[in-house]
Amino acid sequence: MKVKSDFAYMRIAKVIEQQILSGTLRTGDKLPSLRTICREYGVSQNTALSAYYHLESKMLIETRPQSGYYVRYSKTTILSLPQITNPDASANYAHSELMVRKVYDNLGEDGHLPLALGTPANELLPIAKLNKGLMVATRELKGSGVAYDKTEGNERLRRQIARWSFAMECNFSHDEIITTSGCLNALSYCMMALTKRGDTVAMESPISFGMLQLAQVLGIKVLELPSDPQSGVDLNALEDALKDGKINVCLFISNFSNPLGSCMPDENKKQAVRLLAEYNVPLIENDLNGDVYFGQQRPKSCKTYDECGLVLWCGSVSKTLAPGYRVGWVVPGKFKDEVRRMKSYHNISSTAITQEVIAGFLETGRYENHLRKLRHTLHGNLLKFSRAIADYFPEGTMASRPQGGFIMWVELPRAIDTMELYEKSIRHKIGFAPGRIFTLQNRYENCLRLNYGLLWNEKLERDLKLLGELAKKELKRF
Template sequence: MEKVKEKPDFAYMRIAKVMEQQILNGTLRTGDKLPSLRTICREYGVSQNTALTAYYNLESKFLIETRPQSGYYVRYSKTKIPSLPQITNPGANAEYTDSESMIRKVYDSLGEDGHLPLALGSPANELLPIAKLNKGLVTATRELKGSGVAYDKTEGNERLRRQIARWSFAMECDLNPDEIITTSGCLNAVSLCLMALTEKGDTIAMESPISFGMLQLAQTLGLKVLELPSDPRSGVDLNALADALKKRKIKACLFISNFSNPLGSCMPDENKRQAVGLLAKYDIPLIENDLNGDVYFSQKRPKSCKTYDESGLVLWCGSVSKTLAPGYRVGWVAPGKFKEEVRRIKRYHNISSTSITQEVIAGFLETGRYERHLRKLRHTLHGNLLKFSRAIADHFPEGTMASRPQGGFVIWVELPGPIDTYDLYEKCLRYKIGFAPGRIFTLQNQYKNCLRLNYGLLWNEKLEQDLKLLGGLARRALK
């Protein structure tokens, strides 16, 4: 049988991936000369244009550099990457700390003209397929019954639910459309789940640090939050979880399993399996925020906790708010055995979701446009992460530590102890630089010297200079 010729776009990605792994694991070291374009063409059986594109890919991530009249060389240095933060250690009975005014100030600065939006956790508009989304809106208006102005079913757009179920195959999860309820974004999905599962005064367990939006939601519902230690690589500490389940009356758990916000950690698949089994033992539901699961930098999408759910206790929440269309507010939940409760709460609060935006997203999923967009977005974000890590190593104070997310949009930075990042935030606003201070990701008096940065931006010279300025202001705060 004749061998099918590999497409050029896949060929260049394969070549770049092999070299990237060799650089990251130290097989190719800083200063090593790389094979010539002619050698790449001969060894891989590709055109010179494909070989050149592979090297452009590596250059965009600051992994290699071109030297005139000499060739391509490894630029990346593992020693320039900041050390990892230690596992977090929140107190089991810590006093509540109010950060409402701080969060409000961070939100207020987001819309200011000229402000660098490092405080957000989503991609810049330049990285989104806005023109194609606009075309999708026109098509949806034309094809939907009543042009999309009528109420939809409480469960949501059937076409979208069918595509979400199909998409769940990537995480080896067997869902069907009837198990899914659409929502107005992921936070709305989490909100519906919490209202369905808990009552005022109940205790829920979360990893720490965690999204300030989810903390505020829990407070609004009158819930007590038990913050669990987390590792910047593997997420929530399962030993701490097991201990908490033995000693405390916990009504539900709420974890960001893949590329958490703000640490960027990803629970290994084995940890997910163990966590689901542990919670099943105590019959405690898990609300899983899997908002960033599609934005992975490895070869395939990580599994979800829902993948291992045999008892219906995992309520899997997702959205395209971070990956495709933040303003469309399209999300979903597969609530397992709690479907009727969640459906009832949605009917009380929303009646139905916005049909026209759901139809647009369904079209993106159905036609493959979403996956094509994601491939490009993942490549850009991975390159940005490496650039941010290098900028932090080059310009931030000595002793600064930073997480190493394998996906998502945010990086967690821990500055040397004496620096208060809220004071630093106030100073940075004068230069129109915003970030998210660490204290807003907890209800306790901790993470004062930490901050979260969004690398989902368009990398350019101004961004690089602003990061240099931020690092300089942090160094000055040490004096």
């Protein structure tokens, strides 16, 4: 079988990976020799080696000196999925700001393991290329980028976002897009445009504390909906809330949610949009993780199915390329005038020079090249984190299995309070995000969120092992 492609090693690796995951190849089985791979696939030894290196990076196989390559993966170490969440069916006002502040006050400390973050490590970002792009933008922008831009934002960037939207089968015009200072800023404009104090926003639970805090600042009540760790928000619960007239607006993370890592299936997205159109309730869609998928193609968005302009689609490169650049956007549908007005009131215009840099990345193809590498690294990291949790954390620990993004949700035995665990782990310079900060209810006390977008090395594995040992000590107290 002749394999012709610059990425031939990936095709070979995929075939072997599927055989391992399906159980055709079992733990301890010996893999074909490099010579056999070369002969069967018609590739060079370097290509065959690359395929095995790729599988090693995912911890699916291992090499044994003087013996060859063997299957390392074992289905017996796969962690159970966390339970489907079941929050109270009433809006809640509880505060978690002090807990959030405590967690994030430690993020800037030297030597702390930043498992609480939801962004990739600097080592995984193309910082040198961004710096070059910044120099080019300074030379080429009118006034070197110091002048105000249009309220809608950098036109070059908006054209690239519109072009990029084909991946999720949307057909935007650049005139439909408004740029923002990151995704949370886009969500803020949308919330301010669509709600007033006392209104109710529906969100899946658990949910990003940034979105919870935004609702609290605006005086908006939050209705937390049950969620599945794989398929996302429960559509039956959504429909019941819509029938009862409880909801003024919805705010969902459709692809690789934070913190569960769930991804709404396309059929669920389509059904959700249909339901919201029936009750004329807008959906603010946070889709900033959609480009970091581990499958064959980018998942669609709810916006893909929007025929009424009720979906306000928000995105950003803050999680994939340049967190500090604060470049985001929104396609507000029929609410464009309201959202544009909010931006003009609060920000006048976005930062022109950073938007120009990101536009260049999208235009030249550098962004897609970067994403391919990032997806590969993150998928490997997820498998390594899952194995470390299975090996080192207390028996009965459950963990989500995200198909993209940067974060995973871990559910420890109920006796463990992760706020208390956090206090102990931070003394060892290990930080994570306790589950309680992802809700306005008294829930998820035994849960935590981990960021696997870090540089995997021996120290990281040691720290995960130590965190697991600390969790086991907490369990022994009961």
